[in-house]
Amino acid sequence: MAAAGADRVATVSVGGTIAGVLNKGVADITNFGQLIGEDHGLVVVSTLRDDGTIASSVVNAGVLAHPITGATVVGMVIRGGTRKLEHLRKRPYANVVVRAGWQWAAAEGRVELAGPDDSMEGVDAERLRLLLREIFTAAGGTHEDFDTYDQVMLAERRTAVFVHPDRVYANPGQ
Numbered sequence: 001m002a003a004a005g006a007d008r009v010a011t012v013s014v015g016g017t018i019a020g021v022l023n024k025g026v027a028d029i030t031n032f033g034q035l036i037g038e039d040h041g042l043v044v045v046s047t048l049r050d051d052g053t054i055a056s057s058v059v060n061a062g063v064l065a066h067p068i069t070g071a072t073v074v075g076m077v078i079r080g081g082t083r084k085l086e087h088l089r090k091r092p093y094a095n096v097v098v099r100a101g102w103q104w105a106a107a108e109g110r111v112e113l114a115g116p117d118d119s120m121e122g123v124d125a126e127r128l129r130l131l132l133r134e135i136f137t138a139a140g141g142t143h144e145d146f147d148t149y150d151q152v153m154l155a156e157r158r159t160a161v162f163v164h165p166d167r168v169y170a171n172p173g174q
Helices: 029-039 083-090 125-138 146-155
Strands: 009-014 017-023 042-048 054-065 072-078 093-100 103-114 159-163 167-170
Touching: 029 054, 029 072, 029 093, 029 103, 029 167, 042 072, 042 083, 054 083, 054 125, 072 083, 072 125, 083 103, 083 159, 093 159, 125 146, 125 159
Parallel strands: none
Antiparallel strands: 009 017, 042 054, 042 093, 054 072, 072 159, 093 103, 103 159, 103 167
8 A cells, every 4th residue: 555645756856947847756866966056065963872763964965976996976074073973983874864845855875974984985085185175176166275175174183974875765755
């Protein structure tokens, strides 16, 4: 038995233009990425605490190519020493939701980390420095002084977080 509204087809309107079609609430990472620019890359990321409850917070995210495999992933830059990183190290799985007005999309899947406390094969300190910039700009960020940006990222022990979108879904539209 299908859920009410499960057979609806929704159109995603981004910036007043048709960005894609979400069929029965199922989307792909392209649909997710199209919504990123609508609210400055702001997303809600949810992780699991030790007791199995959900922890959510707002961060910036973007869609980009994985630095090793080239697969399309959701990337975030997370400050070192945070609960989010602690959760992701223990349970490397996250749900990321982006919204623009009443349209939203979620991407969830396994997580990989690359940072000063989380080594990733093929990502040395120089590659990490550039990778943090790539994620920042994929999330819509701009900076007038990337040297200062790099210094802050290093001082805050920032980590690159990659969510492999095993499941992407969205609301069926309005």
